[in-house]
Amino acid sequence: MRVFWHRRDLRIADNRGLAAAAADDTVLPAFVVDDGVLEHAGATRVRFMLDALASLRATYRGLGSDLLVVRGDPTEELPRLASHHDADGVYWNEDYSGLARERDAAVRRSLEDDGLVARAFHDAVHHEPGTITTNEGEPYSVYSYFWKKWRDRSKADPYPAPGPESLVPADDLPADPLPDLDDLGFAEPDAVLQRVGTDAAHDRLDAFLDGPIYEYQEAREYPAREGTSRLSADLKWGTIGVREVSEAVEAAAADAPDDGAAESVEEFRSQLAWREFYAQVLWANPNVVSENVRTYERPIEWREDPEALRAWKVGETGFPIVDAGMRQLREEAYMHNRVRMIVASFLTKDLRVDWREGYAHFRELLVDHDAANDSCGWQWAASTGTDAQPYFRVFNPTTQGERYDPDAEYIREYVPAFEGIPAEEVHGWPDLTDEQRERTADHPHPIVDHAEAREAAIGMFERARGDDGSGG
Template sequence: MRLFWHRRDLRIADNRGLAAAAEADTVVPVFVFDDDVLAHAGDPRVRHMLDALAELRADYRARDSDLVVARGDPAEVLPDLAAEYDAEAVVWNEDYSGLARERDARVRMALDDAGVARETTHDAVHHEPGTITTNKGEPYSVYTYFWKKWRDREKADPFEAPTADDLASVTGEELPSIEALGFSEPEADVQPAGTEAARERLAAFRADAIRRYDEDRDYPGKEATSRLSTDLKWGTIGVREVYEATAEAMAAAEADGDDDGAEAIGEFQSQLAWREFYTQVLWANPRVVSQNYKEYERDIEWRDDDDAMADLRAWKDGETGYPIVDAGMRQLREEAYMHNRVRMIVASFLTKDLLLDWRHGYEHFKDYLADHDTANDNGGWQWAASTGTDAQPYFRIFNPMTQGERYDPDAEYISEYVPELSGVSAENIHSWHELSVGRRRQLAPKYPDPVVDHSEMRERALSMFKRARGEDEEGAEASAD
């Protein structure tokens, strides 16, 4: 008998560790609610996890087995469960954050002490951290080089799901309620969880938007991205299954002579590689969770007084008076999700317009995103804050109004999430900061005035970064985006 310990791989299909365990022996599937891990979670993420676990359990029950659930420290729970089921080994898929690796090291020791074997494998990424390196054998800090190697490397095929014969006939306890885990039902409408829902999202994307991905992905109103991030975060779909679908879609586009479509699919694959790039950044530098990746000569002097905290509140509440920023922050509250272009805009706004430490933003995203993934979230924030590996140079500062106008020209997305602006023309929405107070009151009496002046804050941001870099304040040439 082998225990298979599910963590962020809540599926039975295309699960490398589970397939390996089933190949070797009869499997008892296990999930452990670990309070140390839950301490870092937010309501939407826990809701999604519980929904995904319910689907996983149903998949096991359909195979005359069940998911055994327990609560506690895995280093104590797993040796006990191994004894209870007379299992000679515990099998799991590796996780790459510092916290996960510390926990796994403790579990390994506890199992060694109990005389239970342990087997681990890599599943969450195609190419595990440390296998795509520079010629000197170091992890990449520049995405483009990483991507070229990632793209050219062969990908494994999806792994078979276990059958009823591979699984032990066990009965698990019911799943706890969200309240019993110390969380509340989220205010957000969290997207359906589980492999079936993920497969539906993948199939819908593949049938329609994938060939236009390159062209449309930056426009939040077009809903042209896959929405697979939460599935990939929780592992309700396997990376090999997703990649295989993209490879088939690319072959179909090529057969149709649709070169642009094939190129767009390549662009989508490169987003999958970003996920693996940030995974290896985190794996090689666990400290980035709380520290800048880039060292500055002096600490960046982020604002942190009472006024700054009031601005942080306005940002969190989607009340900054910058329509595209507010739309994004409200989408986050409503859906536990935000479009990528808008994540970039709100993150730039927090760090370069409000001059607030990226860690405030990261923490808020961690609480509110269902797809919060330590590596990607941290990578995204440090990119926007110009503190990360392959970051936006500090002198390229997004203009939130221009960004809104460029990527939501008809203000479709803004009007969806900021109803106070729904009767206002796109032109007025995109020049909100330039309108007189009287005109703003007349157009949308309930929508706030801009909390800061972008041009002024941009200058302050440039000075702040130059000081931190120990540069002459006349230094670098600024550019706006």
């Protein structure tokens, strides 16, 4: 018998480690609620995790088995489970953060000390970190070069799901209830999450492939449109397999009705590659979650401004597209990717607040929080990361709103104070006089002057570079 340790792979189909365990022996599926992981979790992600576990357990029960869920330290719980059920070893799929790798190494030592087999597999990505490198064998720091190799490298087919004959019968397992949020020390989140589970993930994929993928290249930039796949949480938690997604995308490419549609499909493929690029950045540099990747001659003079940070978090900056995005985050535990870039630029450039403050807030609220994607995304916006935007590129939130939400539909959805107000007045809100704003809508006045903030941000980075003429 083999214990299969589920983590961020809450599905049975296209699960590489689970398929390997089923090929080797009968499988006991297990999940360990790890308090060490919960210390870094927010209520929305724990809610998603519990709902996904319920869905996964229902799948196993439909096959005559069950998902065994225990709480504790996996270095203790996994050897105990293996011993209690007379299993020969434990299989799992890899994760790439520094904390996950430390935990997995400790689990491996604990299992091997007990004479148990410990096997780990690369499942969350197509290509194992460290296998797509420069000609000198170094990890890529520029995405475009990584993408060229990634797209041309063959991809594995989806792995088969285990059948009932490969699973421990439910009669041999305790039918303990799943913990709830209160048991784990979390309050029910205010955000309303999208449907959770493998069926829901496949429904989202099918809906995306049924038209939107062929308009993705343009539509993905407009938050008021249903132009994205909304699969980010599913890929983060593994309620759908990356090979399943890629296989379906390849089929969509073959069916593309014209060159423009084919280019849109290719653009979506490139987003899957970005996910793996950032995974290999994290793998090569685990400190990317807390330390600047790009070095400057001097420390960056980030500002400490608790009131500005509070206004940003609650969507009261007085910049409509920024406030809409931050309110979407609170209401849905999700934010459109274009808007993520806008709000990140605003925090790090207009407010000159350390990107780590934004990363911590996203980690707390985003249901799709992924250490690699989020830390690298924040460092991209802050001009401190791998392949980041230049420090002198500062998004103008007004221009961004006009360009990507021209009719202010997205803004009005999340900032109802602007309901019924013409789009040009919504976008022009930061440029109105205080008297005009008082007459227009009940919404906060802008907390900074963007033009002045832009110059201040550029100056901050020039001083860090030693370009301010002071010698350094």
